[in-house]
Amino acid sequence: MITIRGLKKWFDTRRGRVEALRGIDLEIGEREFCVLLGPSGCGKTTTLRCVAGLERPDAGEIEIEGVTVNAPARRVYVPTEKRDIGMVFQSYAIWPHMNVFQNVAFPLVRGRKRFGKELVAEKVRRALHLVQLDGLEDRPATDLSGGQQQRVAMARAMVTEPKILLMDEPLSNLDARLREQMRVELKKITRAVGVTTLYVTHDQAEALSLGDRVCVMHGGEILQVAAPDEVYARPANIFVAEFVGEMNFVKAKIAAGSVECALGSLELPVPPAFAAAGAVTLAIRPEHVELAAADGASGPLVGTIASKNYLGDAALVEIEVNGVTLLAKLPGDTEIAVGQRAAVVLRPERWRVFAE
Numbered sequence: 001m002i003t004i005r006g007l008k009k010w011f012d013t014r015r016g017r018v019e020a021l022r023g024i025d026l027e028i029g030e031r032e033f034c035v036l037l038g039p040s041g042c043g044k045t046t047t048l049r050c051v052a053g054l055e056r057p058d059a060g061e062i063e064i065e066g067v068t069v070n071a072p073a074r075r076v077y078v079p080t081e082k083r084d085i086g087m088v089f090q091s092y093a094i095w096p097h098m099n100v101f102q103n104v105a106f107p108l109v110r111g112r113k114r115f116g117k118e119l120v121a122e123k124v125r126r127a128l129h130l131v132q133l134d135g136l137e138d139r140p141a142t143d144l145s146g147g148q149q150q151r152v153a154m155a156r157a158m159v160t161e162p163k164i165l166l167m168d169e170p171l172s173n174l175d176a177r178l179r180e181q182m183r184v185e186l187k188k189i190t191r192a193v194g195v196t197t198l199y200v201t202h203d204q205a206e207a208l209s210l211g212d213r214v215c216v217m218h219g220g221e222i223l224q225v226a227a228p229d230e231v232y233a234r235p236a237n238i239f240v241a242e243f244v245g246e247m248n249f250v251k252a253k254i255a256a257g258s259v260e261c262a263l264g265s266l267e268l269p270v271p272p273a274f275a276a277a278g279a280v281t282l283a284i285r286p287e288h289v290e291l292a293a294a295d296g297a298s299g300p301l302v303g304t305i306a307s308k309n310y311l312g313d314a315a316l317v318e319i320e321v322n323g324v325t326l327l328a329k330l331p332g333d334t335e336i337a338v339g340q341r342a343a344v345v346l347r348p349e350r351w352r353v354f355a356e
């Protein structure tokens with residue numbers, strides 16, 4: 001379990017102060033897989049490095065398994081090697097002059113606790129089994145593929161059987177297909193071991209598929225922490241809506257009982273908080289933009305197909321309606337061509353409403 005309270009970190013640089021973390025509050029439960037998601041520079045790595053003890057926060061507190069490891073106001077700082085954590089980075093940090101065994105055994109040989117030779121061998125064997133590299137102990141590290149190196153890094157992080165696993169973009173250097181395979185495997189491994197995991201990525205698909213909870217960050221702050229389906233279906237604000245998945249946005253004005261926008265007058269359930277707001281932004285996911293034959297009596301909104309991007313299982317189609325371009329995600333075998341007219345069906349319950 002990890003508890004982060006009011007965490008702040010700034011860097012004083014020649015160009016002035018960079019506020020990397022502006023007050024992070026986050027609780028990660030026992031055995032939970034929590035993903036920090038956000039664009040480059042939002043403070044993900046800094047958060048992880050503070051938990052690891054590699055960076056000293058300027059304010060706030062961090063607890064690991066009930067022990068305060070950072071509290072600058074009380075001058076508390078527990079060094080990295082005294083924290084019960086394993087770490088995996090984007091650059092695998094595998095030592096090229098060592099073989100697989102030596103790489104994985106490193107934390108056991110150099111760590112605080114000393115183990116007998118046979119116990120080290122047994123722990124390394126178990127760690128390699130976990131990442132499906134059984135029997136590769138003697139292989140030189142340089143003879144491994146990128147995917148295998150990543151597994152060695154995983155085995156090395158897990159060999160001490162830490163309570164906490166910290167991972168910073170560990171799959172970013174792998175090619176797309178391998179990345180997806182490793183994603184599935186990584187989840188299986190962490191679940192099997194029951195380790196509490198804090199995982200950093202800028203890749204929203206990775207975050208949604210891996211996280212028990214996803215924590216969306218922006219500008220050194222947390223914007224939303226929730227289960228992946230919750231973040232996707234009910235983003236807390238426009239930034240989250242735009243960063244996680246694809247989204248269509250339409251500016252609108254709230255009039256008595258209805259919502260007016262370029263698409264016309266829409267009848268939507270407007271949350272009471274927005275009723276007096278006047279101006280709002282409406283949002284709808286591409287998979288919720290439905291198209292129907294233009295000649296039927298299916299609705300007043302008719303548009304023209306402006307582009308079509310065929311993806312196999314799906315087709316992404318841009319349709320222009322009343323000067324608004326909407327992105328629609330349709331089944332791949334939908335027969336529709338650029339220039340064709342189609343009716344657009346936007347179900348009221350599919351819209352999200354945001355402050356302007």
Ligand SMILES: Nc1ncnc2c1ncn2[C@@H]1O[C@H](COP(=O)(O)OP(=O)(O)O)[C@@H](O)[C@H]1O
Pocket residue numbers: 011012013018019020038039040041042043044045046047
């Ligand atoms: N050692 C450092 N010195 C100065 N600025 C830093 C340092 N480390 C990080 N930063 C700044 O802090 C902010 C957050 O960085 P980081 O945590 O690495 O973001 P992320 O991992 O989300 O891409 C960025 O603006 C970055 O430039």
Ligand SMILES: [Mg+2]
Pocket residue numbers: 044045046
């Ligand atoms: Mg980073």
